[in-house]
Amino acid sequence: MAAPTHTTVPASPAPVDNVPAYRTDLDGLRGIAIALVACFHIWFGRVSGGVDVFLALSGYFFVGSLLRHAIHSQATHVTFRDTIDPWPRLKRLLRRLLPALFTVLIAVAVLTVIVIPQTRWVSIGKELIASALYYQNWHLAFNSQDYLAASSANSPLQHIWSMSVQGQFFLVTLLVALAFAALVKLGARLIAPLADPRVIKVLVGGAVFAVAAVSFYWAHMRMGVNQQFNYFDTLSRLWEPLAGGLLAIWLPSWRVPRWIRTVAAVVALALIITCGWWIDGVDSYPGPWALVPVGSTLLIIWAGATALERPRAGATGPQALPPVNRMLASRWPVWLGTIAYSLYLWHWPLLIFYLTWREKDHASVLEGVGLLAVSIGLAWLTKRYIEDPLRRGGRGEPAHARRDGRARLMGYTSVVTSILVVGTLVTGTGIVLWDRHVSTMVVDTKNLDPRLYPGARALLNGAPVPAIDPQxxxxxxxxxxxxxxxxxxxxxxxxxxxxxxxxxxxxxxxxxxxxxxxxxxxxxxxxxxxxxxxxxxxxxxxxxxxxxxxxxxxxxxxxxxxxxxxxxxxxxxxxxxxxxxxxxxxxxxxxxxxxxxxxxxxxxxxxxxxxxxxxxxxxxxDTPWPHNAKGLIDTPTCLADGGSATECATSRAxxxxxxxxxxxxxxxxxxxxALDMSDGVCDVDLCPAIVGNIVVYKDWHxxxxxxxxxxxxxxxxxxxxxxxxxxxxxx
Structure with missing residues (x-):
């Protein structure tokens, strides 16, 4: 559920050269969406629909930008190399996405060693790699992870799945769009009308609509086959950003009365805020019910865009927007929207590490407020001292962004980049070494001395149990x-x-x-x-x-x-x-x-x-499946986290x-x-986690x-x- 990244251009009072005005109200919509995501994760244990807002916004900005590139590249002064070169855009994406992500991944690696039991290091290490390489959604899909209420058993990187979906969408869409622009440029030499912007819009819009329709059908069909996999599937999610892309291509320019735009925006925002309560997102998204947050996002974009294109007499900029869009363009929603990406990255791992440290499955109201405050603080620091400096220095940046001098900026950039790169290399090396260490461990207990390790015989035959570490x-x-x-x-x-x-x-x-x-x-x-x-x-x-x-x-x-x-x-x-x-x-x-x-x-x-x-x-x-009043028990993790044989036990009754x-x-x-081994696993009251110096369970059950x-x-x-x-x- 990563917040979408900026792909629009600096603000201007009116569209210039078909480049839309900067939409501060959409920054505010990001702010509302990230607030919903964080609050629903921390307090309600539900999916808010915020991820769907982010995906629709990302598609609107990114596809619109690529469409303008495809049209602009047909100009005679644009070389074929500039038409197909992905590096300028890819570089901006990498500078925008990776610094904050790698900062959080390094923090997660360090906190994992400090807070998480060793039994979970390998799985989290694999997720660190999957997150860094943008395939976390597939890792979770193939491991059937539930994206439900947070608990201490959840992965601190589970939320990165949506960033992986967006990263895959950005990369594939970019390459396809550049290839399309190149083909049109070549084809226009033989068929001149291909270079007409209207023809390009029809071709791009038709292709995007076809892919979105296939994705939507796939998402709906797979809900009844394997919804846990479907939730993370890039193909199932693809229609959501493409819906935003379709709006960028074919944004209606109808003359609509202001009151209709206002009502549409009010209803849309109300649906976005409330849908997390009345739609079970884990079971319903990205199927047809996801049209609620996605469609609402498109309505808000449309309401503001038509207002800016045909403002009231004497109204310019934000004053031309409907009341809801003006509210979204106000100071605090916009500020929250500017830190949405970093806030999304920080809030979930902080929640999971806190719950693990406190051995809890839910945060109280007061604890949630504290977690949210810390998350916002870290998000602001990350944006201020990592994201912003590493984004500056490119072509088109305003002069004040370079007022301290290119040399100072490059020095700062080098230091921060070096820290991130070295930290990532050290983290990655540690993951590989630990994974290798665990994978090469061999359990050889076939010849344990039964006098030292009686196991079930302690319950069945009253065998004495010496005080030694379990095996x-x-x-x-x-x-x-x-x-x-x-x-x-x-x-x-x-x-x-x-x-x-x-x-x-x-x-x-x-x-x-x-x-x-x-x-x-x-x-x-x-x-x-x-x-x-x-x-x-x-x-x-x-x-x-x-x-x-x-x-x-x-x-x-x-x-x-x-x-x-x-x-x-x-x-x-x-x-x-x-x-x-x-x-x-x-x-x-x-x-x-x-x-x-x-x-x-x-x-x-x-x-x-x-x-x-x-x-x-x-x-x-069947033998008991370990659980207590808090839920299921992963016995090795419970013991590795300091639990005793009775603290990690299950009530026999x-x-x-x-x-x-x-x-x-x-x-x-x-x-x-009928064969019954229950008396060899449980005493009269409890089914302990360790019996006769032998750990009873190898996993959850x-x-x-x-x-x-x-x-x-x-x-x-x-x-x-x-x-x-x-x-x-x-x-």
């Missing part, structure tokens, strides 16, 4: 994957194939098929040991986020996941054809909006098909029903066997492979009660 460490446990993940037998979300792995005793005649999603996969670390001990084979049929269910359109993090249903149906058929002696899969899952767990009604039909084919079903009860819900299935299906291995004996005991050939387990 794996909170930083390393994030790499504690089950064997199937590291061996490549886990199909990812996009992979439709069935990858069958073989574990346990590959030569055995008895087989247990492990099937389902990641919450089935995590048990391979124990099943592999049990198969080796008791001489049965374990075959795996696994796909991320895909439990064995008949649900036609399952969802993953709220996003439709139709590939899962197709995969489940094919796996079910293949497992029946492969004819294992038993299948091992999840029988329950947590309830979404109330305490406890349950057997989803879409699970038993799958079980029944296996049972009908004389295949026993071992239904493993909130996570689990009093007894395994799958027992009802066992009572009516003789070959269905998956058991660490090390902890699963500590559950091997208990899992084997329960399996042997159901299927004697799987045990008895070794003591």
């Amino acid at each position: 794996p460490s909170p930083l390393m446990v994030t790499q504690d994957f089950p064997e199937t993940s590291t061996d490549g037998y886990m199909s990812n979300f996009e992979d439709p194939d069935i990858h069958v792995g073989v574990y346990g005793d590959p030569t055995a005649t008895k087989t247990v098929a492990l099937i389902g999603g990641s919450h089935a996969e995590m048990w391979i670390s124990a099943l592999n040991l049990l198969g080796q001990r008791n001489h049965f084979k374990v075959t795996t049929y696994l796909k991320m986020g895909c439990p064995m269910s008949t649900e036609l359109v399952p969802k993953q993090n709220g996003v439709p996941y139709p590939q899962c249903h197709d995969w489940v149906m094919r796996v079910k058929k293949k497992v029946i054809e492969d004819k294992p002696d038993a299948v091992f899969t999840n029988s329950t899952r947590p309830r979404d909006y109330q305490p406890g767990d349950w057997v989803p009604p879409t699970y038993p039909p799958i079980f029944d098909e296996f049972l009908a084919n004389d295949i026993a079903v071992l239904g493993i009860r 909130a996570a689990l029903a009093p007894e395994d819900p799958a027992l009802a299935l066992e009572a009516t299906r003789p070959m269905f066997h 998956h058991l660490s492979a090390t902890y699963v291995r500590s559950l091997t004996d208990e899992l084997g005991r329960q399996m042997a009660l159901a299927l004697p050939w799987t045990g008895p387990p070794a003591p």
